[in-house]
Amino acid sequence: MPRADFYLIDKPRFREQPLLLVCELAKRAFSADLPTLVLARDMAQAEALDDLLWSFDPDEYLPHQIAGMDEDEDEAPILIAAPDADAPARPLLINLRDAAPAGSFERVLEVVPADPAARGPLRERWKHYQSLGFDVKKYDM
Template structure:
């Protein structure tokens, strides 16, 4: 059964910089040998995440790239995908977009902002994943 994990941001180190949590999730997945697809909202978020993955931890190396910038996409363990780039799903998907991930995967991670107004749509997404047969979990970060 596929899983959907919702990470609710609460800790101060993630409040101001939610993409830092995305970097830590990507590092954990890479360390576990899981090839990861990060679905970003737009090109600006792709660039911001790309830069942060290089700099967020001096001791961590997470091989990554923005999809469509190099023909080696399928050889890169962590792939950042803007909406206009069509890429195949991977076992692990980190979804930063506004709609639920509808493709096939073993696990999808949703990062939930601390802002209460942003949580309403994510409650709907929770229901969508449950209705699609996902095992749904919540983690306070």
């Protein structure tokens, strides 16, 4: 059964820098050997995440790249896609966009902003995933 996991930003370090939570989720996926596609909201966010992944864990390199930048992108365990990039779906998606992702995937991770006013679109996506038969769960981070 496909899964949708919603991660609610709660800890101060994630409130200050929400992309750190994305790095943490990508690190867990990499450790579990799950090829991951991160759907960035825009190219600026994709580049910020790319920069952060370089320095996120001083003890472990997280192999990643931005889609469309290199021919070897299929090799990268963590692929970051801006909206105009043509990136194939992977078993695990981390969605940072306002719309639910299309395509086939086994699991999607949604990062929920700390600001309750910004959570409206995520409530809609929660219902959307439920209507598709996803197993939906919530985690406080």
